[in-house]
Amino acid sequence: MCGGTRGVVVLLDTCVILCTVFTTGAAQQRQVQVQVGHSVNMQCVVPVPNITQWGTLRLFLQRRVPNSDPQVVFSFSNGQEQPDHQNWSYKNRCRLSKDNLTLSLSHISPSDEGEYDCTVFLLKSRGYELEYKGHLLLSIWADYSRPxxxxxxxxxxxxxxxxxxxxxxxxxxxxxxxxxxxxxxxxxxxxxxxxxxxxxxxxxxxxxxxxxxxxxxxxxxxxxxxxxxxxxxxx
Structure with a gap:
């Protein structure tokens, strides 16, 4: 689907709408438009960890908030999701597929519009190191009724x-x-x-x-x- 093994892929429904290659620790910004009420999938494209790696992988999806700390949309650490760290507005809306590291955010509304960062850390000999990072600018739209x-x-x-x-x-x-x-x-x-x-x-x-x-x-x-x-x- 994408050249290289490091990047972020964003899909709207079944259509691939973002495919970018990143170097370690670097991110490029892409803009995606999503319709109100639909879902958007954000996938950190890495070699999918085997069952022994899930305990040493940390994955975070955060939304940037001007003049404030980022909002945690999704957090995965120590082999499991961390709902206690999640912002209340994203409760029960984000799901992780371990088959391909896809994060699905459902029930999109105008309040979700903004900038997002997806980061993946892997445990190495010197501790956890940033391996993959992607940046997404999410724009929301909804059809007006016939005037x-x-x-x-x-x-x-x-x-x-x-x-x-x-x-x-x-x-x-x-x-x-x-x-x-x-x-x-x-x-x-x-x-x-x-x-x-x-x-x-x-x-x-x-x-x-x-x-x-x-x-x-x-x-x-x-x-x-x-x-x-x-x-x-x-x-």
Whole structure:
């Protein structure tokens, strides 16, 4: 799968999305995007220890926290997992496969976004030494719902205001307006209002556009976030 025997492989579901070779004690950063609710697998690619080596292997997965100590996502030492050292937010979410040293983190949410370090130590004649280290920048995304476009009449029944709204996406998205014909020059005259839901950290977004009563043609809106676009029906 990868050239060399030292590295970190990250898989999303069944697809290999990260394959990097490291020298001893050095790490390279790669960015991976994971959908909310899915799982991400992080594998320290080393010769899989035989049964006599498990007692002398230490493996740690930590998340970097700005201006604070790292959070321990997973800890393995003395031949067994160390749940007492694990941060509470990762309890019952991380599993180690001894077949290939794969760490699986499940139930991904926006709160998991950030930088992670995977390190492996082996016991040698001079004590435990760092053998393998990998660095991952984890980005989270969630699809926004299809935007709903509402039209509110002004004087004499003419369309005066258009409101575009969409829910449940991540990261924070922007509302864009598409008007045909585009002679009104009002494409970028509004701002997006985005509100994050405290429980899920997902965003609800909306945009408001004032349309001249003399305007003719069609209009629709799109929500753009993390390179993904979802659009309303035309009106």
């Amino acid at each position: 709903q476009l509402s039209l509110f009449p002004g004087r004499a029944g003419a369309v005066h205001t258009a409101v575009c709204s969409s829910n449940g996406g991540y990261p924070k998205g922007d509302v864009e307006w598409i008007i045909n014909p585009d002679h009104l020059n009002i494409r970028n005259t509004t701002k997006t209002l985005a509100v994050s839901t405290p429980q899920t950290l997902l965003y609800n977004v909306s945009g408001r556009l004032t349309v001249p009563e003399s305007a003719m043609g069609s209009i629709y809106c799109c929500v753009v976030a993390a390179g993904r676009t979802v659009c309303s029906d035309k009106t």
